[in-house]
Amino acid sequence: MITAQQLHKRYGAKTAVDHLTFEVRPGMVTGFLGPNGAGKSTTMRLMLDLDNGGGETLFDGRKFGTIRHPMREIGAVLEAKAFHPTRTARNHLRMLAAGSGIPGSRADEVLDFVGLSDVKNKKPKSFSLGMAQRLGLAQALLGDPKTLILDEPANGLDPHGIHWLRDVLRSLAREGRTIFVSSHLLSEMSLMADQLVVIGRGQMIYNGDVDGFVQQFTQSSVLVRSPQAAQLAEALRRVDGVTVVEPAEHPGALQVSGIETAAVGEIAFQSNVMLHELATQTASLEAAFMSATGDSEEYVAQELLGGHPGGAAPAAPAAPADPAGPAAGPPAAPPVPPSQPGDTTPEVPHEQRPALRVGAAAHPALHLLADRPGHSALGGRGVHRRVRHPQ
Numbered sequence: 274m275i276t277a278q279q280l281h282k283r284y285g286a287k288t289a290v291d292h293l294t295f296e297v298r299p300g301m302v303t304g305f306l307g308p309n310g311a312g313k314s315t316t317m318r319l320m321l322d323l324d325n326g327g328g329e330t331l332f333d334g335r336k337f338g339t340i341r342h343p344m345r346e347i348g349a350v351l352e353a354k355a356f357h358p359t360r361t362a363r364n365h366l367r368m369l370a371a372g373s374g375i376p377g378s379r380a381d382e383v384l385d386f387v388g389l390s391d392v393k394n395k396k397p398k399s400f401s402l403g404m405a406q407r408l409g410l411a412q413a414l415l416g417d418p419k420t421l422i423l424d425e426p427a428n429g430l431d432p433h434g435i436h437w438l439r440d441v442l443r444s445l446a447r448e449g450r451t452i453f454v455s456s457h458l459l460s461e462m463s464l465m466a467d468q469l470v471v472i473g474r475g476q477m478i479y480n481g482d483v484d485g486f487v488q489q490f491t492q493s494s495v496l497v498r499s500p501q502a503a504q505l506a507e508a509l510r511r512v513d514g515v516t517v518v519e520p521a522e523h524p525g526a527l528q529v530s531g532i533e534t535a536a537v538g539e540i541a542f543q544s545n546v547m548l549h550e551l552a553t554q555t556a557s558l559e560a561a562f563m564s565a566t567g568d569s570e571e572y573v574a575q576e577l578l579g580g581h582p583g584g585a586a587p588a589a590p591a592a593p594a595d596p597a598g599p600a601a602g603p604p605a606a607p608p609v610p611p612s613q614p615g616d617t618t619p620e621v622p623h624e625q626r627p628a629l630r631v632g633a634a635a636h637p638a639l640h641l642l643a644d645r646p647g648h649s650a651l652g653g654r655g656v657h658r659r660v661r662h663p664q
C-alpha cells in the first residue's frame with residue numbers, strides 16, 4: 274500500500290504538484306492520468322524521494338529513505354533509457370543486483386521474463402525505446418518488489434508489447450502487488466487499470482475506480498432501434514429533460530439521453546412500439562478524461578484554421594500527439610539535485626528543459642455514438658450492452 278500525503282512541489286512561482294493526497298492499494302493496478310505537464314512525473318519523483326518537495330509518501334507504512342534495500346521492495350522506472358552507457362544489459366542488471374544483495378542469476382531470469390534474453394549481451398544504448406522499456410521493467414522486477422511505480426511504461430512498445438505489458442501488470446497485481454502506472458494510452462489504461470488517480474495542473478481531479486470516473490464525467494445514453502422509431506421518438510420527447518437524436522447514418526435508431534434505459538423500455542411498451550434493440554451506452558475512458566481535464570490542459574495546440582477570424586494560421590503548429598511516440602518528459606533518473614531546501618526549486622528556463630509533448634489538445638467534442646462497435650474512435654473500455662426486461 275502506498276500512502277501519499279500532501280505532496281507538493283513548486284518551480285519558482287509555478288506550482289507543479291499541489292498538495293496531492295491519495296492511496297494506491299495492493300492487488301490492483303492504479304492508473305495515474307493527467308494532461309501534459311499535469312505533474313505526474315514530478316509526483317512520482319516526489320514519492321521516491323528523487324525530488325525536493327513537500328509532503329510524505331509511505332510504502333506499507335515506511336518512508337522510502339528508511340527502507341534498507343529499496344530495490345527489493347519498490348521497483349520503479351521513471352526514465353526509459355536511464356542505463357549505464359558502457360555495460361551490457363545483463364551486466365547492468367547484475368551490477369544493480371549485487372548492490373542490493375540480489376543473486377546475479379536473477380538478472381537472467383528477469384531478462385528472460387521481459388523477452389530480452391537474445392540481446393542481453395548488447396549495450397542498451399543500441400536498444401529501441403520499446404526494448405529499453407522492457408529492460409526498465411526487468412530492472413524494476415529485479416528485486417521481486419511488492420510495489421511497482423512506472424512512468425509511461427507503454428511508450429514505444431508495439432501493439433504486442435503493449436498487450437504483453439498489460440497482462441504482466443495485471444498478473445503482478447493479482448499476486449497482491451501494488452502497481453502505480455502512468456500512461457497516455459487511455460484505451461490501454463481502461464483495460465489495465467482498476468483504480469485511477471487523475472490530476473490536472475498539479476491538483477487532484479479524481480481518485481477512485483475506473484467506472485466511477487467514466488460515470489462522473491460523462492453522460493451515458495440509451496440506444497434504441499425500432500421499426501416504429503418516429504412514434505417512439507415522439508413519445509420520448511414528451512418526457513421532460515429527454516433528448517432524442519436520430520442519427521442519419523443509422524435509420525431506425527434513436528440515441529436517447531436524460532432517461533434511464535428501463536424507462537425507455539417502459540415508454541416503448543406503453544406506446545405499443547416494438548423494439549429491436551435497447552442498450553445502455555457508456556462513454557469511454559478517453560471521453561471521460563477529455564471532459565474531466567479539459568480545463569486543466571496546460572499545453573494547448575493552436576488550431577491551424579478556424580478560430581482565427583483574420584485568417585492568419587499560426588506559423589509553427591505543434592507536433593501532433595503520438596501517444597506511442599518517444600517519451601520526452603523531464604528526466605527522472607538520475608535525479609537533478611535540488612538546488613535549495615524546501616519545496617521550491619528555481620524554475621529552469623524553458624529552452625533548457627526537455628521538450629514537453631503537446632498532445633490531445635483542442636480535441637473536438639466527442640459523441641457517444643462513436644462508442645458503438647465499428648464506430649469507436651475512442652478506444653475505450655468498450656460498449657456495455659445490456660437488455661433487461663421486467664418480465
Ligand SMILES: Nc1ncnc2c1ncn2[C@@H]1O[C@H](COP(=O)(O)OP(=O)(O)OP(=O)(O)O)[C@@H](O)[C@H]1O
Pocket residue numbers: 284288289307308309310311312313314315316571601602603619620621622626629630
Ligand atoms: N525542471 C523544471 N523546471 C521548471 N518547471 C518544471 C521542471 N520540471 C517540470 N516542470 C513543470 O512542472 C509541471 C509538471 O511537469 P511534469 O513533467 O511533472 O508533468 P507530467 O504530468 O509528467 O507531464 P507529461 O505528461 O508531459 O510527461 C509542468 O508545468 C512542467 O513545465
